[in-house]
Amino acid sequence: MAMARSTSKGISFPPRLGEDGRVAWSQGPENIRESIRIILSTDAGERLMLPDFGGGLKRFLFEPNTAATRRLIEERVRQSLILWEPRIRLDAVTVESGADDPSVAVVTIRYRMVSDGRQESTSVAIPLGRE
Numbered sequence: 442m443a444m445a446r447s448t449s450k451g452i453s454f455p456p457r458l459g460e461d462g463r464v465a466w467s468q469g470p471e472n473i474r475e476s477i478r479i480i481l482s483t484d485a486g487e488r489l490m491l492p493d494f495g496g497g498l499k500r501f502l503f504e505p506n507t508a509a510t511r512r513l514i515e516e517r518v519r520q521s522l523i524l525w526e527p528r529i530r531l532d533a534v535t536v537e538s539g540a541d542d543p544s545v546a547v548v549t550i551r552y553r554m555v556s557d558g559r560q561e562s563t564s565v566a567i568p569l570g571r572e
Contacts (some may be wrong), residue, residue, distance in 0.1 A: 449528075451475075470554065473528055474563045477550060480525045481518060481565055496521035498567055501546075506569040511536040511546050514567060518548055528555050536567075544569055 451472055452464055459465035467475055483495030496517055504510045515536045522531060529552040539545030546569050551562045 470559070470561050473526070473554065473561070476526055476528075477522065477563055478565060480521055481548075494525060496525075501567060501569055503570045506538050506543055506546055510569065511538070514546055514548060518550065522550070522552075529553065529561075530555060532560070539566065 449468065449472060451467060457465050480494075481496035481498050484497050484499050485495050486492055488494045498514065498517060501510060501514055504513075515534050518536070519531060519534050522529065522534075532551040532553060533549075534551075535549045536546050537549075539547050546567045548565045548567060549562060550564070551560065553560055
């Protein structure tokens with residue numbers, strides 16, 4: 442029960458129907474991974490009732506895939522998750538150029554769940570301009 446309270450339950454993202462034809466829900470670690478993706482893909486001003494909410498990573502869309510850009514993304518991700526996702530404690534945020542595509546930066550987020558200390562990680566690809 443403590444896990445349910447600390448990690449919560451929400452409509453899955455992206456929204457979809459479950460096998461029973463009803464709206465699919467996510468909870469626990471899956472819900473947190475989905476929340477991280479929502480935070481990072483939302484720009485400030487997109488949420489009417491939370492105008493400051495979001496990671497604002499879309500602003501990097503046409504930036505070159507350089508070490509400086511990747512460092513700015515890393516800081517933005519770190520600040521956004523500390524502010525908007527209280528169910529986790531960040532262990533590390535790394536941003537590397539995509540191995541197969543130089544126009545992509547891959548953000549890897551390693552964190553611990555506050556509810557039980559379990560380590561988790563997720564990765565997000567950010568499209569950028571070329572170097």
